[in-house]
Structure formats: structure tokens, C-alpha cells
Amino acid sequence: SEVRIAADAAMRESDLILFVVDAQHGLAPIDQELALMLRKSRRPVVLVVNKVDHPKHEDLEADFSRLNFDETISISAAHGRGISTLLETIDQLLPKESEARADDAEPIERKPPVALAIIGRPNAGKSSLINSILRDQRTIVSNIPGTTRDAVDIEYEREGQKFLLIDTAGMRQRSKHSTSVEVFSVMRAERTIRRADLCVLVIDVTSGVTSQDKKIAGLIQESRKPSIVVLNKWDLVKPARGAKAAMKELITTARETLFFLDYAPVLIASAATGENVTQLFEMISEIQRAAGIRLGTGVLNRMFRAAMDETLPPTIGNKRLKLFYATQSAGDAERAIDPPKFILFVNQPKLLGDTYARFLEGRIRQAEPYPGLPVLLTLRARSEPREQ
Numbered sequence: 001s002e003v004r005i006a007a008d009a010a011m012r013e014s015d016l017i018l019f020v021v022d023a024q025h026g027l028a029p030i031d032q033e034l035a036l037m038l039r040k041s042r043r044p045v046v047l048v049v050n051k052v053d054h055p056k057h058e059d060l061e062a063d064f065s066r067l068n069f070d071e072t073i074s075i076s077a078a079h080g081r082g083i084s085t086l087l088e089t090i091d092q093l094l095p096k097e098s099e100a101r102a103d104d105a106e107p108i109e110r111k112p113p114v115a116l117a118i119i120g121r122p123n124a125g126k127s128s129l130i131n132s133i134l135r136d137q138r139t140i141v142s143n144i145p146g147t148t149r150d151a152v153d154i155e156y157e158r159e160g161q162k163f164l165l166i167d168t169a170g171m172r173q174r175s176k177h178s179t180s181v182e183v184f185s186v187m188r189a190e191r192t193i194r195r196a197d198l199c200v201l202v203i204d205v206t207s208g209v210t211s212q213d214k215k216i217a218g219l220i221q222e223s224r225k226p227s228i229v230v231l232n233k234w235d236l237v238k239p240a241r242g243a244k245a246a247m248k249e250l251i252t253t254a255r256e257t258l259f260f261l262d263y264a265p266v267l268i269a270s271a272a273t274g275e276n277v278t279q280l281f282e283m284i285s286e287i288q289r290a291a292g293i294r295l296g297t298g299v300l301n302r303m304f305r306a307a308m309d310e311t312l313p314p315t316i317g318n319k320r321l322k323l324f325y326a327t328q329s330a331g332d333a334e335r336a337i338d339p340p341k342f343i344l345f346v347n348q349p350k351l352l353g354d355t356y357a358r359f360l361e362g363r364i365r366q367a368e369p370y371p372g373l374p375v376l377l378t379l380r381a382r383s384e385p386r387e388q
């Protein structure tokens with residue numbers, strides 16, 4: 001009866017049933033019973049006669065013809081006989097993707113998980129921050145062992161949004177005489193940054209922003225990744241009075257030191273007490289929301305034209321950048337957080353220059369601040385439109 005219950009449950013969930021029987025054993029009463037159930041289920045069935053290890057066993061199949069299934073295939077699971085035929089049959093009988101979908105009561109909303117890379121110097125409190133996040137009650141946790149000894153991916157869900165928290169080993173300075181451990185820790189961090197949707201840079205506020213922190217921030221900026229800076233261990237420096245002002249000052253100093261990562265909001269928190277840890281997720285959803293904001297083509301072109309009239313692009317030789325048309329890219333729906341990307345059709349892309357690129361980026365941010373997000377500019381060469 002256990003077999004019957006299990007088979008019954010499996011049948012109800014299946015689009016196609018592989019009914020496996022044992023050729024060497026021959027037709028058994030349970031086979032006949034199951035065959036009856038399967039017919040009632042009205043699902044497509046392939047009768048798979050297993051253990052036909054040798055062509056001379058093929059007549060064993062005949063025994064099962066009494067079960068009267070249209071599709072019968074003899075195989076040897078142990079030796080791989082008949083498997084490709086079986087696969088072809090499965091492929092033919094399975095409902096196509098679209099039909100299977102129509103069956104579902106409700107289409108599942110596919111919100112891709114946000115990969116959050118937690119990076120920073122050794123001892124900054126990265127693992128503690130993750131622990132503090134997981135301590136929160138609104139969490140569903142499961143552990144996935146990382147590919148390396150000290151990089152761990154943790155699945156985490158909060159208010160319907162899935163996250164992948166990536167804990168990394170502390171990034172040590174790559175010195176002249178760096179050990180292989182140091183080199184690998186940097187390489188690993190770089191790889192982690194690449195697969196992250198958002199980088200959380202954890203800084204130990206008791207030591208302030210060090211040159212090493214700046215290096216890591218530089219890696220994030222160069223990879224043009226969405227980012228948040230967390231000044232951790234606030235509990236150790238929080239004054240009894242004037243906490244708000246102290247907080248403001250620490251944030252201002254950090255922003256000044258990390259001026260090149262100016263799009264990253266700075267949060268002061270304590271992994272130890274849990275203070276402000278919730279705010280991290282408020283920031284993340286704000287960044288996600290901002291990533292969805294698009295500037296209309298009309299607005300964008302008027303804005304660029306005005307900016308370029310006001311501050312002329314630099315000249316290289318006697319050439320000056322000319323903008324013909326700008327548009328915001330449609331974006332990549334597969335990415336959990338997709339930074340805004342603008343395509344500028346110009347006379348010569350190399351005439352832009354870094355300073356002027358930053359100026360244009362600033363103008364975009366005046367129209368739409370895009371907190372936490374890099375603003376990406378892609379320049380494409382177009383020949384001058386000819387006068388009519």
C-alpha cells in the first residue's frame with residue numbers, strides 16, 4: 001500500500017510517467033496493479049522495461065505487453081542501453097513549456113535574488129554583520145558551503161525578496177612581499193565583486209577609513225558596482241550625548257575620503273548591537289527602486305543639450321565632442337539590480353574625457369539621483385548628419 005500511496009502522489013504531480021518494471025523478475029502482481037492506477041490517472045505513460053542488459057534478453061519485454069501501454073522501451077540502466085531512445089521519447093511526450101505554464105494556477109513572479117557581497121578588511125566585522133542580519137526574525141536561512149574554505153554563500157529571504165549573502169575572507173593589503181594567502185584573498189574578493197549585484201563595504205569605524213579600505217572601494221568603483229558603505233562598530237564610538245551629530249560627522253568624513261565612490265550611501269551601524277542593521281535593507285530596496293527609474297528620451301536630450309551649451313566639452317586638437325542623440329538603455333531584466341546605462345551617439349567617443357564624463361554624470365544625477373548606483377555612459381560613434 002505504501003507503493004500505491006507514493007505512486008498516487010507522484011502521478012498527480014507529473015506531466016509524464018515512466019513506469020519502470022524489472023525484466024529479469026518478470027511481470028509481478030504489483031505491476032498489474034500499478035498499471036491499472038496509471039491508466040486511471042490519464043497521464044501519458046512510458047513503460048520502461050529495465051535490466052534488458054543484452055539483446056538476447058529482449059524477448060523478456062514480451063511478458064509486459066499484456067499491460068497494454070502504447071510506449072514501451074527496453075533499457076539497461078546499468079549498461080546504458082536504450083537510454084537515448086528513452087530520452088527522445090520523453091522529449092516528444094512532455095508538454096511544451098507554454099502548455100505546462102497554462103496549467104499553473106498563477107504565474108510565479110520571478111524576482112531574481114540579490115547577490116550581496118560583504119567585503120572589507122580582516123576584522124571589520126563582515127561575518128558579524130551577516131550574523132546580525134540572520135538573527136533578525138524575518139529571515140529564512142539555509143547554508144550553502146562555499147567553493148573555498150572561507151567564502152560562504154548564504155541564502156536569505158526578507159519580505160519576499162531573496163538575497164544571497166556572500167561572506168568573504170578579509171582582504172589583506174597586497175604588499176611587495178605579499179604571501180600567496182594575501183594574493184589569493186584579493187583575487188577572491190575581486191571575483192566576488194564581479195558576481196555581486198551590490199557590494200557592501202564594511203569599514204571598522206574605530207580605525208576610520210584606512211588606505212586599505214580605499215583600495216577596496218577603488219575595486220568596487222572600477223567594477224562599476226552598486227554599493228553601500230557600512231561604518232561598523234558604532235557601539236564602540238557612540239558618545240553618550242550628541243550621538244546624532246557624531247554620526248553625521250563620521251559619515252561626512254568617510255564620504256570625503258571615499259569621494260571616488262561618491263554614489264555609495266554611507267550607513268553607520270553596529271553588528272554587535274544590531275543598531276541600524278535594518279536600515280541596510282531599507283537602503284537596498286531604495287537602490288532597487290531607483291534602478292528601475294528611466295529618464296525619457298526627450299528629457300534626456302534636452303538636459304544634455306542644455307548642459308553642453310552651458311559648459312562646452314573640451315577640445316582635443318581642434319576637435320570638440322558633438323552629441324547627436326542620447327537614450328537610456330532598456331536594461332537587463334535578468335539582473336537583480338541593473339544600474340542605469342545611457343547611450344550617447346557622438347562624433348568621436350574619445351573626445352569625451354573623464355572630467356567631462358563626470359560632469360555629464362552629475363547632470364543625470366541632478367535629474368535623478370540614482371542613490372547607490374553607478375551611472376554608466378556608453379559612447380558610440382556616428383557620422384555627422386548631413387545638411388539637407
Ligand SMILES: Nc1nc2c(ncn2[C@@H]2O[C@H](COP(=O)(O)OP(=O)(O)OP(=O)(O)O)[C@@H](O)[C@H]2O)c(=O)[nH]1
Nearest residue numbers: 121122123124125126127128169170233270271272
Ligand atoms: N563592539 C563591536 N565589535 C564588533 C562589531 N562587529 C564585529 N565586532 C568584533 O570584531 C571582531 C571581528 O569580527 P568578524 O565579524 O569576525 O570580522 P570579519 O570582517 O568577518 O573578519 P575576517 O573574516 O577575518 O575578515 C570580532 O571580535 C567581533 O566580535 C561591532 O559592531 N561592535
Ligand SMILES: [Mg+2]
Nearest residue numbers: 126127168169
Ligand atoms: Mg569573517
